[in-house]
Amino acid sequence: MSGSIDAAEFARLLEELEDPARRCFLSGQGRSGLVAGMVAMRLMHIGRTCHVAGEATAPAVRRGDVLIVISGSGTTPASVRHAESARAEGATVIAVTRPGGGALAGIADLTLRIPAGASAQLGGNLFEQAALIALDGLVNALAAGVPDARGRLRRRHANL
Numbered sequence: 001m002s003g004s005i006d007a008a009e010f011a012r013l014l015e016e017l018e019d020p021a022r023r024c025f026l027s028g029q030g031r032s033g034l035v036a037g038m039v040a041m042r043l044m045h046i047g048r049t050c051h052v053a054g055e056a057t058a059p060a061v062r063r064g065d066v067l068i069v070i071s072g073s074g075t076t077p078a079s080v081r082h083a084e085s086a087r088a089e090g091a092t093v094i095a096v097t098r099p100g101g102g103a104l105a106g107i108a109d110l111t112l113r114i115p116a117g118a119s120a121q122l123g124g125n126l127f128e129q130a131a132l133i134a135l136d137g138l139v140n141a142l143a144a145g146v147p148d149a150r151g152r153l154r155r156r157h158a159n160l
């Protein structure tokens with residue numbers, strides 16, 4: 001990976017997600033969608049109301065919500081559509097994408113650029129791995145403000 005995540009972008013995202021009452025939506029396709037699911041799970045564990053776009057139980061996104069769209073290319077049609085729809089509803093859209101960020105970065109209110117270019121791995125592996133580490137870092141930073149976050153995770157963890 002060349003370069004690093006921009007500290008100001010990371011801080012801006014943290015600020016946007018500071019309000020524990022704010023609903024979060026996550027979106028991504030393929031492996032980027034799996035990263036979205038992992039991040040949504042941890043946000044739920046620390047007490048957030050969080051949904052994964054496209055899941056049967058996800059409600060409508062509305063003004064005041066935050067949608068985080070994960071897409072290395074920034075051009076995956078479903079991801080771009082989710083960003084457009086959420087913007088049209090008045091939600092805040094956060095793009096997690098490579099520098100450049102395709103159409104997605106142009107739609108988003110905020111972007112976290114993940115400097116994961118070509119690598120010896122298959123497909124977009126490096127982006128997907130790096131995006132997960134960055135977003136786990138974001139959740140850990142949010143968890144620091146949650147009283148007894150570890151206990152909360154234990155109590156909220158799936159048991160079925």
Ligand SMILES: O=C([C@H](O)CO)[C@H](O)[C@H](O)COP(=O)(O)O
Nearest residue numbers: 030031032071072073076123124
């Ligand atoms: O699963 C993926 C593919 O195998 C590349 O590693 C991608 O996550 C999926 O195709 C979505 O692409 P992006 O929106 O560009 O992340």
